[in-house]
Amino acid sequence: NYVVDLSPEDLAVGEVQLGAGEEANVLSCLMVNRSATTSLSLGSCTLEWCRASSPTHHISSTTLPLPIVEVTTAPFTVKTVLPPFGISQQTFAASYTIHNTTPLVQEFEVKMTSSEHFMLAGTQQTKFRILPTQSHVLTYNMFPLSSGNLPLPPFQLEHTRNPKRYMSLLESLLPTHIYIKPSPTALPATV
Numbered sequence: 413n414y415v416v417d418l419s420p421e422d423l424a425v426g427e428v429q430l431g432a433g434e435e436a437n438v439l440s441c442l443m444v445n446r447s448a449t450t451s452l453s454l455g456s457c458t459l460e461w462c463r464a465s466s467p468t469h470h471i472s473s474t475t476l477p478l479p480i481v482e483v484t485t486a487p488f489t490v491k492t493v494l495p496p497f498g499i500s501q502q503t504f505a506a507s508y509t510i511h512n513t514t515p516l517v518q519e520f521e522v523k524m525t526s527s528e529h530f531m532l533a534g535t536q537q538t539k540f541r542i543l544p545t546q547s548h549v550l551t552y553n554m555f556p557l558s559s560g561n562l563p564l565p566p567f568q569l570e571h572t573r574n575p576k577r578y579m580s581l582l583e584s585l586l587p588t589h590i591y592i593k594p595s596p597t598a599l600p601a602t603v
Contacts, residue, residue: 488514490509500594506552512546519540520548522569524565528557534553
């Protein structure tokens with residue numbers, strides 16, 4: 413059992429006064445140091461609060477149960493590097509870094525396809541191995557054909573030992589869209 417005592421500064425809510433129908437949310441990042449897939453109980457959260465209209469400011473305490481979550485340690489991580497935006501019909505670079513987090517050699521297969529919104533240059537389909545604690549970088553030059561919040565070409569990464577097991581993890585790690593500004597056009601000359 414672990415007890416995490418977060419101060420108001422940690423929670424960034426502190427002395428907040430909520431009106432009718434308003435709510436406050438708190439997010440915390442927890443790091444788990446376990447190597448096996450397991451269910452992990454997050455325990456409970458105790459809130460201390462009082463009504464602003466109360467003349468005595470009597471402090472009440474409410475304990476809320478937190479969910480049980482599934483913890484899975486993946487044998488790899490993926491980091492994507494993209495510019496904050498692109499410009500229509502101007503090439504930009506996108507890179508995907510796959511890092512092996514295990515003491516074993518890991519094997520992957522990548523498929524990258526063009527989409528209706530982008531032309532791209534780079535390795536379209538490949539298999540590779542990554543040595544323990546090492547990384548492999550794939551870089552693509554992308555050429556946007558239109559503007560707007562566009563879906564990126566699908567980057568399909570398969571862990572060859574467990575191709576289906578990490579699909580949802582990959583979907584959460586990889587960006588799906590990028591904003592593409594219209595290309596600058598020359599203003600018409602005034603007479």
